[in-house]
Amino acid sequence: MKLIVRYFPPFDDLTGIREEEIQLSGSSIKISDFVKFLAERHGKLTSKVALESDEVLRRNLIIAVDSKIARLSDPLRDGAVLKILPPIAGG
Amino acid sequence: MSGGFLGKILRVDLDERTTKVQELPDELARKYVGASGIGARILYDEVPPATEPFSPKNLLIYMTGPFTGTKIPLSGRHTITTKSPLTGIFGESDVGGRWGIELRKAGFDGIKFSGKASSPTYLWVHDGEVDFRDASHVWGLDTYETDEVLRKETDQKANVSSIGPAGERLARISAIMHDGRDGRAAARCGVGAVMGSKNLKAVVAKGNGPIPVADEDRVNQLIRELGSTVVQSTKRLHDFGTSGMTVTLNELGDLPIRNWKQGKWDQGAERISGQTMAKTMLTGQYYCGACIVGCGREVKVEGGKHAGVHGAGPEYETVAMTGSLCLVDDLEAIAKVHELCNRYGLDVISTGGVIAFAMEAYERGIINREMTEGVELTWGNADALVETVEKISKREGIGWILGEGVKRAAEKFGREAEGFAIHVKGLEMPAHDPRAYNSLSVGYATANRGACHLQGFSYVFERQVTMPELGYNDIQDRFGTSGKGELVAKTQNLMSLMDSLKICKFILFGGVKMTHMLDWLNAVTGWGMSVEEFIQAGERIYNLKRMYNVRCGVTSKDDVIPQRITSHRRGEGGAAENLPPFDRLLKEYYHYRGWSDDGIPTPEKLRELGL
Numbered sequence: 001m002k003l004i005v006r007y008f009p010p011f012d013d014l015t016g017i018r019e020e021e022i023q024l025s026g027s028s029i030k031i032s033d034f035v036k037f038l039a040e041r042h043g044k045l046t047s048k049v050a051l052e053s054d055e056v057l058r059r060n061l062i063i064a065v066d067s068k069i070a071r072l073s074d075p076l077r078d079g080a081v082l083k084i085l086p087p088i089a090g091g
Numbered sequence: 092m093s094g095g096f097l098g099k100i101l102r103v104d105l106d107e108r109t110t111k112v113q114e115l116p117d118e119l120a121r122k123y124v125g126a127s128g129i130g131a132r133i134l135y136d137e138v139p140p141a142t143e144p145f146s147p148k149n150l151l152i153y154m155t156g157p158f159t160g161t162k163i164p165l166s167g168r169h170t171i172t173t174k175s176p177l178t179g180i181f182g183e184s185d186v187g188g189r190w191g192i193e194l195r196k197a198g199f200d201g202i203k204f205s206g207k208a209s210s211p212t213y214l215w216v217h218d219g220e221v222d223f224r225d226a227s228h229v230w231g232l233d234t235y236e237t238d239e240v241l242r243k244e245t246d247q248k249a250n251v252s253s254i255g256p257a258g259e260r261l262a263r264i265s266a267i268m269h270d271g272r273d274g275r276a277a278a279r280c281g282v283g284a285v286m287g288s289k290n291l292k293a294v295v296a297k298g299n300g301p302i303p304v305a306d307e308d309r310v311n312q313l314i315r316e317l318g319s320t321v322v323q324s325t326k327r328l329h330d331f332g333t334s335g336m337t338v339t340l341n342e343l344g345d346l347p348i349r350n351w352k353q354g355k356w357d358q359g360a361e362r363i364s365g366q367t368m369a370k371t372m373l374t375g376q377y378y379c380g381a382c383i384v385g386c387g388r389e390v391k392v393e394g395g396k397h398a399g400v401h402g403a404g405p406e407y408e409t410v411a412m413t414g415s416l417c418l419v420d421d422l423e424a425i426a427k428v429h430e431l432c433n434r435y436g437l438d439v440i441s442t443g444g445v446i447a448f449a450m451e452a453y454e455r456g457i458i459n460r461e462m463t464e465g466v467e468l469t470w471g472n473a474d475a476l477v478e479t480v481e482k483i484s485k486r487e488g489i490g491w492i493l494g495e496g497v498k499r500a501a502e503k504f505g506r507e508a509e510g511f512a513i514h515v516k517g518l519e520m521p522a523h524d525p526r527a528y529n530s531l532s533v534g535y536a537t538a539n540r541g542a543c544h545l546q547g548f549s550y551v552f553e554r555q556v557t558m559p560e561l562g563y564n565d566i567q568d569r570f571g572t573s574g575k576g577e578l579v580a581k582t583q584n585l586m587s588l589m590d591s592l593k594i595c596k597f598i599l600f601g602g603v604k605m606t607h608m609l610d611w612l613n614a615v616t617g618w619g620m621s622v623e624e625f626i627q628a629g630e631r632i633y634n635l636k637r638m639y640n641v642r643c644g645v646t647s648k649d650d651v652i653p654q655r656i657t658s659h660r661r662g663e664g665g666a667a668e669n670l671p672p673f674d675r676l677l678k679e680y681y682h683y684r685g686w687s688d689d690g691i692p693t694p695e696k697l698r699e700l701g702l
Contacts, residue, residue: 008338008361009338009364009366009367010330010331010369053557054565054566055555055556055557055566055602056602058554058566059324059325059327059600059602060326062339064339064343064665067343067665067666068665069554071566083342085338085342086327086331086335086336086339086364086365086366087327087335087336087339087555088336088339088340088554088555089325089327089333089335089336089597089600090332090333090334090336090386090597091333091407091408091544091545091548091596
């Protein structure tokens with residue numbers, strides 16, 4: 001499965017890239033699989049990802065697919081554009 | 092008196108220059124929990140609905156809560172309650188900093204001001220003593236200057252709550268500022284103008300007394316259990332402040348753009364974000380009393396036309412309301428506007444809202460360059476933004492009517508202006524778009540002080556927070572259309588409690604849940620309050636404020652949101668086509684609340700709540 005990943009500040013600084021194309025193998029890939037991949041691929045993101053719940057993950061980063069905040073259980077489709085965005089905190 | 096309260100409210104009569112200490116009964120404290128609840132009870136009992144907000148008979152009530160001054164994290168807060176000159180109904184403003192802590196150390200849970208001083212006056216409250224002092228020499232000074240002068244003549248370690256020139260000149264969108272250059276604002280509802288109407292320039296507080304806590308060991312233990320989780324979970328808030336979420340909110344269609352007409356603004360959002368601020372002007376973080384997060388920004392602009400800006404930096408509401416809403420992407424100009432609003436004592440939300448409105452009026456030809464005295468109020472014009480803030484604070488030219496707030500300005504401009512004046516009950520809408528979260532439409536329409544995101548905070552449960560105690564084990568669907576009335580009512584009740592305890596709502600981003608707060612309350616007060624009693628107290632507070640408004644004539648006819656929000660699809664961005672099904676959600680809300688179809692709490696509901 002081919003995915004486009006866009007990193008927004010501060011994640012562009014942490015990964016050193018603004019955008020990349022990645023390949024994930026296997027069928028029925030979920031956001032949680034992508035999160036694991038992300039942690040392995042970019043060491044500086046390892047501490048930012050969490051798999052225990054959407055609430056805990058979103059304290060550190062937001063993953064948006066087609067302008068929707070993705071849940072860990074959401075399936076991914078080939079060619080999807082994923083945005084790695086800063087967490088939301090504040091009023 | 093149990094722990095949590097000193098049991099003393101200072102009553103100040105500015106007409107007679109007299110003070111009296113009034114007892115705060117434990118029963119009243121328990122029924123209304125603290126700051127916001129007790130302030131509302133006092134207003135309900137002592138300020139009749141026909142009272143003109145600028146009349147000496149209106150009260151200005153400062154109240155702390157049982158957590159203020161304790162070790163409970165994020166609790167350095169207090170509330171200011173009054174009848175609002177901006178909306179003509181219940182008004183309150185919640186603020187952080189250190190002033191509330193000093194007031195309690197000085198021996199008082201709160202102060203209520205009545206009357207009007209015959210000349211500019213400030214009050215010096217210190218260790219149980221109270222002095223009326225002449226404020227003629229600081230009348231006209233901005234709040235940063237006032238802070239410096241008054242601390243010099245009282246105590247360098249004192250904390251100052253003061254108005255600036257905007258409040259002195261009765262601008263209805265004026266704030267009461269705290270902690271000088273650290274710029275903590277009690278901004279909403281025009282509380283600064285009420286203070287100005289009383290010729291009260293400032294209240295200075297300092298004390299060394301103890302804050303009563305029933306079980307100090309239990310408090311320490313509970314804090315230890317959660318403290319590190321809160322710090323870790325809010326690290327981004329510390330690093331980038333509230334405006335660190337700007338880019339993400341733009342992606343979701345939440346960021347308000349071009350007076351609520353546009354759906355996204357990708358490059359602009361990044362230019363005004365907390366991440367850009369961190370790279371260009373951030374010098375440090377500010378922590379309110381007992382805070383372990385540090386979301387406050389400290390900035391310094393070194394060069395360019397806004398060189399010299401130094402102190403409290405823009406929050407998310409500033410970058411959105413004076414940035415994206417006006418299409419201004421110059422972060423240094425936004426920092427300048429933030430500083431001007433702090434210094435002059437203006438609500439930055441209302442200020443941004445009314446200037447964006449004026450820009451649209453200018454675009455439509457309803458106002459022109461002659462009326463603006465040469466200011467080109469075009470979208471994205473940062474210089475015009477700065478100039479207009481100056482005019483509002485000095486009440487010069489068009490600044491006079493803009494300082495009255497967007498509702499009155501629209502009535503004055505006439506023609507179709509009311510169609511793009513974005514407010515609820517006269518209070519300018521803050522920087523979250525109900526088209527991005529359906530619950531927010533009902534939240535704005537039914538917030539007791541007018542359009543307010545913090546009195547319900549329901550939308551955070553539609554994007555990142557859960558609350559199992561209220562039945563929300565999962566994050567809610569922001570575009571969902573059922574259960575929103577119930578969500579709003581439940582979260583409004585919870586926020587009433589947090590506003591009364593005095594604990595910052597940002598602690599919810601640190602994983603703190605309702606039962607944690609109840610444990611803390613019981614440890615501080617020794618009350619042994621049950622979950623049911625706690626929840627009902629929140630509902631009681633919310634209904635009491637509603638009843639104040641009902642006495643002022645508020646019904647369902649006033650529980651509306653601007654037509655632009657219910658009818659204008661933006662066609663782009665993360666909420667391109669969504670319009671909240673407002674009428675249906677509002678009916679569901681009334682039904683869940685036990686209110687009539689006219690939006691009035693039923694006698695049965697009031698009896699159930701002991702009102």
